Each structure stands twice: as C-alpha cells, then as structure tokens.
Amino acid sequence: MNRRTLLSTAAATLVGTTLATGAFAAAHGDKVKVGFIFVGPIGDGGWTYEHNKGRLAVEEAFGDKVETVYQESVPEGADAERAITQMALSGANLIFTTSFGYMDPTINVAAKFPDVKFEHATGFKRSDNVGVYSARFYEGRAIQGHIAGKMTKSNKIGYIASFPIPEVIRGINSAYIHAKKANPDVEFSVIWAYTWFDPAKESDAARALIENGADVILQHTDSTAPQAAAQEKGNVITFGQASDMAEYAPMPRVSSIIDNWSPYYIERVQAVMDGTWESDDTWDGIGSGMVGIGEISDAVPADVKAEALELKDRIAAGDYHPFTGPLNKQDGSVWLAEGETAPDGDLLGMNFYVEGLTGDIPN
Amino acid sequence: MDLTSINPILLVASIMISATPILLAAIGEMVVEKAGVLNLGVEGMMITGAVVGFATAVSTGSPALGFAAAALASAVLSLSFGVLTQILMSNQVATGLGLTLVGLGLSALIGKPYEGMKSPTLPKLDIPVLGDIPLLGRMLFSHDAMVYLSLLLVLAVWATLKYTRAGLILRAVGESHDAAHALGYKVIRIRMTAIFFGGACAGLGGAYLSLVRVPQWTEGMTAGAGWIALAIVVFASWRAERVLIGAYLFGGVTVLQLNLQAAGAKVPVEILSMSPYLITILVLVVISARGAHGAPASLGRPFHASS
Known part of the structure; x- marks a missing residue:
C-alpha cells in the first residue's frame, strides 16, 4: 500500500466513523426522522402526490414521535446523490427515495451511512441497509x-x-x-x-x-x-x-x-422505531391494497x-396472473408456455415487448 | 412505418400551439437583452404568469382577463429584478436566478387551491374568408387570438427596433450605456421599461401554457420552457425575425418527433428525443463559428451614472 492510498483510507475511516456516530446519536434522540426524496413537485396530482400522502399518513400515525423531511423535484442522476447525502447528514434515520433513477445514488450513499436505513422505490438493487419496495x-x-x-x-x-x-x-x-x-x-x-x-x-x-x-x-x-x-x-x-x-x-x-403507500410507510417507520427494520424486498399488488x-x-x-x-x-x-402463458416475445420466441406464469425475476428485469407490439424499446 | 397517419394540417396547428409560449417569452427577453440587461428569471416570470393567468381566468370566467392579469403580475415581479439590478446594482446573473426560484415558490403557493380545476380556454377564431381557404385555412387561420398576437408582437418588436427612434435609443443603451448616458438618455428608466415589457411577455407565455397548451395548472408546469426561451434569444443572435424562426423550429421539432413516434417511424427514439436540443446546439455552433454573435456590447454590465 503506498502512502497515498494509506492516507485516503485513513481519511475515509475517519469520516465514516464521524458520520456513523452522528447517525447513532440521532437514532437515540426522541424522534425518528424520516426523509423523502421526490422526483416531481408534490402538487403533480399523480406519483409524487401519492408518496407525499404516505408521508402525511406517517406523521398522522406517529404524531410527535416522528419528524418528516422531504425534498421535491430532485433530478435523477448525480444530483440525487447530493440530495440524499444531505438528508442523511441532517440526521434522518430512514430515507425513502421514491423514483427508479435514484437506485445507484441510493446504494452509493447508503454505503457511506451504514446506520441510516434506506428504502428505494421500484428498483432492484439491495444492500444491508437498503430495502426495495414497489407495487405491482x-x-x-x-x-x-x-x-x-x-x-x-x-x-x-x-x-x-x-x-x-x-x-x-x-x-x-x-x-x-x-x-x-x-x-x-x-x-x-x-x-x-x-x-x-x-x-x-x-x-x-x-x-x-x-x-x-x-x-x-x-x-x-x-x-x-x-x-x-x-x-x-x-x-x-x-x-x-x-x-x-x-x-x-x-x-x-x-x-x-x-x-397507496401509506400502510407500507407506516409499517417501515414502526420497524425502525422497534429496531426490527431489515433490508427486504416488498412487491405488493391489488391483493394487499x-x-x-x-x-x-x-x-x-x-x-x-x-x-x-x-x-x-x-x-x-391470486387466481389469475396477468402474465400467464402462452406468451411469446416480440421476436416470436417462446417466453411462457401454456398455463405458465411469469416468475418475478423475469418481470423485474423485463426488457422486451411481447409478441404483437410494434416498434423497438430504446435502450 | 405508416407516416400517412400524420395529418399535416393538425401537425402545423400543433406546432403553432407548441411554439407560442416560448416565442412570447423569447421576444420579451430579446428586448430586455437589447437594452443591455440579462434577466435569467424568465422561467420564474413564466410560471408566475401561468398561475396568475389560470387563477384569474377561473375566478372571472374570462381567459382574456387571465392573460391581462398574467402579463401584469409577471411584469410587476420583473420590476423587483429591475429595482435590485438597476437601482441597487446587484449582480444580474444571481438576481435573475433568484427571480426564477422566487417565481417557482410563489406560484406553488398561489396555485395550491387551483390544482385539478378546469379553466375556460380561448376560443378558436373563425376568420372569415381566410379561414375558408382549403387546407391553408385550417392550418394557419383557425387558431386562438394569442397565436396571432404573438406573431404581431414579433412584427412590432422588429419594426420598432429597426425603424423607430425609440428602438434606436433602446439599442444604443444596450450597446454603450455610457455613450447613451452622455447623450442625455435615461439609461435606468429605459432599461426598467424594457424589463417591464420582458416580464409582461413572459407572463403571457406562461398563461398560454396554463390556459391553452396544457390547459390546467400544475406545480412546476413550465418545466424549463423559460430556459429554452433564453437559449432561443442567443440562437437568434438578438434578432426578432430569428427569434420567430428559432421558436417555431424548436416547437416544430418537438411536436414532429412526438408525431413520428406515434406514427411508428423506424428512427431510434433517442435520436428523435434529443433532436430539438441537437438542432439548437448545431445552430449555436454555426453562429459562433461565423464569429458574428450580435450580442449587445453592454449586455449584463452594471451601469451607474457616476462612471
């Protein structure tokens, strides 16, 4: 190990320790601080509006025991990393990042803040302190x-x-x-x-x-x-x-x-309060509401x-799965045989049209 | 590929609607910059116009009043920029960016009660004779009044700058405020008037978005249109007729690429989507390669009568 890497490792450790201590202190304060990163304004009348309703439901359910913070219209990509970092630094214990494009930024920031819990919506990358959730x-x-x-x-x-x-x-x-x-x-x-x-x-x-x-x-x-x-x-x-x-x-x-994100948000905040939060993968649909x-x-x-x-x-x-065979891919190759239903893995990484759709998917 | 599903009459009509908001904002900003002031707050003034116009149209039932109120509100807002930069000599870039932030926040606040409401929209004009011309009639002469007003505005700005004394004075102030001052012209007063005009135009553009193009109020709905307007002024090298070309080109490529996608054209979507920006960049490169920028010499420079 040359001197430069040694120094930077030492610096990283130092920073890591300081940050971890900060998060620890915050977690043992009176309130659980829950952060939300939104992709649009909360007045969009659609996606972000519903996530914000979930946030308000958390406030209503826990009253004085939680504090919520949020940032609107955070661009997907590099700037998201800055916004999430700032939220973690401000002492948030649990951060919901509510758009697909925050996937890598969330993973990157989470690695620097091991004591902060992260929940990323609609993605597929997890780590010890990053859970994912989405709706079917x-x-x-x-x-x-x-x-x-x-x-x-x-x-x-x-x-x-x-x-x-x-x-x-x-x-x-x-x-x-x-x-x-x-x-x-x-x-x-x-x-x-x-x-x-x-x-x-x-x-x-x-x-x-x-x-x-x-x-x-x-x-x-x-x-x-x-x-x-x-x-x-x-x-x-x-x-x-x-x-x-x-x-x-x-x-x-x-x-x-x-x-309807409210029940899920309330459940996860409760888990952080109880100390039972674990990184997991939630994918619910019409059945659970x-x-x-x-x-x-x-x-x-x-x-x-x-x-x-x-x-x-x-x-x-649960009697019917929307992706039930026989189904072919756009190029005519067989995807699902008669009566077969799509495994979640196929759905999570879906990058093809089914047979009959015209045009190409941009990549 | 079945391009026959694209109806050229509807396409041209859509292009005119799509280009009008940025045309209005850009022509206003061009006058401001011709006077030597760089106002980066176009986005903020547009969205203020969008919300005020929408709110007024909803409460009074009159879209015309909505447009008037939008122009007034954005013009008054732009005066705050004028006072700060012209009288208190603050930095124009920072103040303009601040104006954008203020406009975005203020509009979200004003607009809260109006989310999800519907407004009366401008009726399409039924121009006699011209509107009855086959094809061209529906393509060009069956729009709402604002489309024609925006075109007349471009014409008026072009003629004023080129042929009138007032236009000459405005350009003089933008080229060399010291010389204009030495000749006895009131530099600050002239610039304030230009800023007021630019604000009013941006407000009209914003109101066109919320009352005609979309039409509804949604927080943050300008989504960068003000910045496009700023780019178009540079693109046009500060000439009114080129602002018109720039706005219609940008609006045209945007709408055309959506239509090509809808018709299933076998062109990669990535290229279609970036084409409006690509063309803007290309033209900018061509203009700067030629070396003739046409930027007013005093653009963005602070002025104080003592200097």
Whole structure:
C-alpha cells in the first residue's frame, strides 16, 4: 500500500466513523426522522402526490414521535446523490427515495451511512441497509388494457411512456396483452417522453397520439396534462395514473390506478422505531391494497365494467396472473408456455415487448 | 412505418400551439437583452404568469382577463429584478436566478387551491374568408387570438427596433450605456421599461401554457420552457425575425418527433428525443463559428451614472 492510498483510507475511516456516530446519536434522540426524496413537485396530482400522502399518513400515525423531511423535484442522476447525502447528514434515520433513477445514488450513499436505513422505490438493487419496495402496477394495467380494448373504436391505443425501464415496459406489455384479448384488432403506439413530469410535453404527446388516430390514451407519466388534452379533443378516454385524477371523471378518465403507500410507510417507520427494520424486498399488488383501482365511471358500458371488476377480483385473490402463458416475445420466441406464469425475476428485469407490439424499446 | 397517419394540417396547428409560449417569452427577453440587461428569471416570470393567468381566468370566467392579469403580475415581479439590478446594482446573473426560484415558490403557493380545476380556454377564431381557404385555412387561420398576437408582437418588436427612434435609443443603451448616458438618455428608466415589457411577455407565455397548451395548472408546469426561451434569444443572435424562426423550429421539432413516434417511424427514439436540443446546439455552433454573435456590447454590465 503506498502512502497515498494509506492516507485516503485513513481519511475515509475517519469520516465514516464521524458520520456513523452522528447517525447513532440521532437514532437515540426522541424522534425518528424520516426523509423523502421526490422526483416531481408534490402538487403533480399523480406519483409524487401519492408518496407525499404516505408521508402525511406517517406523521398522522406517529404524531410527535416522528419528524418528516422531504425534498421535491430532485433530478435523477448525480444530483440525487447530493440530495440524499444531505438528508442523511441532517440526521434522518430512514430515507425513502421514491423514483427508479435514484437506485445507484441510493446504494452509493447508503454505503457511506451504514446506520441510516434506506428504502428505494421500484428498483432492484439491495444492500444491508437498503430495502426495495414497489407495487405491482402491471396488475392494474391489465384491467386498463381490458377496458381500453373493449372501448376503442379506432382500434388504436396510445401509450405515453416515460423511460425504458422494466416497470414501464411491464405496464405496456400487461396492457397490450389484455387489450388484445378483449379486441384482437387492437394496435398500440408508444411515445417515449423521456420525462416523468413535464405537463407541456405530456400534453403534446397526448395530442400527437390522438391526431394519429388513437382514441384511448394510457399514460406512465406523472401529471394530469394528458387528461386535459384528451378532454379538449373529446371522445377520447384516459386512465388516472398513480393517483385517482377523479377531477377528470367521468370523461375522459374512466378509471385509474391508485398507489397507496401509506400502510407500507407506516409499517417501515414502526420497524425502525422497534429496531426490527431489515433490508427486504416488498412487491405488493391489488391483493394487499398497495395498488388500488379507481372507480370505473359510467362512461364504461355496464358489461365491460363487470368484466373489469371480475378481472380485478381474480387478480386480487391470486387466481389469475396477468402474465400467464402462452406468451411469446416480440421476436416470436417462446417466453411462457401454456398455463405458465411469469416468475418475478423475469418481470423485474423485463426488457422486451411481447409478441404483437410494434416498434423497438430504446435502450 | 405508416407516416400517412400524420395529418399535416393538425401537425402545423400543433406546432403553432407548441411554439407560442416560448416565442412570447423569447421576444420579451430579446428586448430586455437589447437594452443591455440579462434577466435569467424568465422561467420564474413564466410560471408566475401561468398561475396568475389560470387563477384569474377561473375566478372571472374570462381567459382574456387571465392573460391581462398574467402579463401584469409577471411584469410587476420583473420590476423587483429591475429595482435590485438597476437601482441597487446587484449582480444580474444571481438576481435573475433568484427571480426564477422566487417565481417557482410563489406560484406553488398561489396555485395550491387551483390544482385539478378546469379553466375556460380561448376560443378558436373563425376568420372569415381566410379561414375558408382549403387546407391553408385550417392550418394557419383557425387558431386562438394569442397565436396571432404573438406573431404581431414579433412584427412590432422588429419594426420598432429597426425603424423607430425609440428602438434606436433602446439599442444604443444596450450597446454603450455610457455613450447613451452622455447623450442625455435615461439609461435606468429605459432599461426598467424594457424589463417591464420582458416580464409582461413572459407572463403571457406562461398563461398560454396554463390556459391553452396544457390547459390546467400544475406545480412546476413550465418545466424549463423559460430556459429554452433564453437559449432561443442567443440562437437568434438578438434578432426578432430569428427569434420567430428559432421558436417555431424548436416547437416544430418537438411536436414532429412526438408525431413520428406515434406514427411508428423506424428512427431510434433517442435520436428523435434529443433532436430539438441537437438542432439548437448545431445552430449555436454555426453562429459562433461565423464569429458574428450580435450580442449587445453592454449586455449584463452594471451601469451607474457616476462612471
């Protein structure tokens, strides 16, 4: 070991010890401090709005025993690392990082703060003090796909996707499979917006899809802008994303996927208080209530609504898995045989379209 | 690939809608910079205009009043920048960035009660004769009044700067404030007027986002449009007609790439998505390679009558 590495190792150890002591002291204070890193503003009406509702639920459940802090609109990437570090330095005991793009920053920061617990949403990398959690949104997408397939008149369904990550691709596949079952003539056009939150761009994307003939818009971006664009165009249906978006019901919004993080957040904060927190991997769906299906509006014919609700019940009860064979990949190779259901590993790393979808996934 | 699903009439109409907010903000900022002031607070003024315009339109039921209120609110906000930088001589870059932060925070506060509400939107004009021309009529002459107002504004700014005495004085102040001062022109007063005008334009642009383009209020909804407007001013090398080209090019490429994706064009999505920025950078490189930047000589420099 030369002198330079020796010195830097010594410095790192020193810093590590100081930080660890700081975290220790904070953990034994009166309050548990819980931090949240948000990808958009809490007023987005969608994804971040629901995470913030979870934060408020934590405050309500524990009252004086917790203190919550949050930072909004943190860009994914290098700047996230700075924001998370700052939150850990400020004495947070548990930090929820609520977007896929925070995965590596969370792992990096967690390595420097072994006594702080981290929970990363929708990712797949864990360590001793980093747990991951996500919701099986694709279960909700199956129901949307069914309604979309039944209700489209142009047989064209538009999909506003955000980034080409497994969670988004799962949603597209699940919606497509069930739309196709409901209506064999259905076609999907997907727009990759490369943003989680940009109302003007989301609105432009919705308009472009509608002008290209789509009469159903599914979105995997966070704002309500596509709903407004669809409403203006008329005769187009949409689905609320992440939050109910009920202000656009009964038309264009005919149903929604609602993320309900509150029970999970409360449970994890409790675990930190009890000292029983362990890094784990939570992936819940409709059954546990983490994924909610918003009221199906009267714009949907009664028989379609009944089918959708039946599908929901079967998924909730575990009788039906949205990815059940026979299913082929886009290139025609066999993915799942007759009756086989997709293992979680395949779903978590999903990077392919199922057979029938056109276009390529950007990488 | 089935590009026939792209309807050129609707495409051009979408491009005009998409370009209008940045056009409004950019033409205002260009006048400010022509007067020698660099106001980096465009984003903050736009979003203030977006929320004030939306709130006013919702409470009064009149989108026209919404636009008027948005212009006024952003112009007044921009005066705080004017007072700080022109009278109290603060640093323009830092103050402009501060204005952006203030605008973002203030708009979130004002906008809280208006989330999820719907506003009356501007009606599409039904221009007689012109609107009845086949194809072109629907493509160019069936928009809302703000689209035409923004085009008229560009024309007015161009003519004022080129042909009027007021325009000449404004340019003189931007090129050499000391010389203009020596000639007896009120440098600070002229700059304040330009800042006020720039604020009003940014406010109109913001209100166009929340009342027409999206149309709704969402926190942080400008999502960088103000910065694009600033880039377009440089892109245009401080000329009104080029601001128009820049804004329509940027809006056009943005909308076109979304349409190509929707139509299933076999072009990698990454290239389509970055194309608006790529083209902006390319043009900037070409302009700087030619060496003629056209930046006002006193841009960003502080002025005090004693110097």
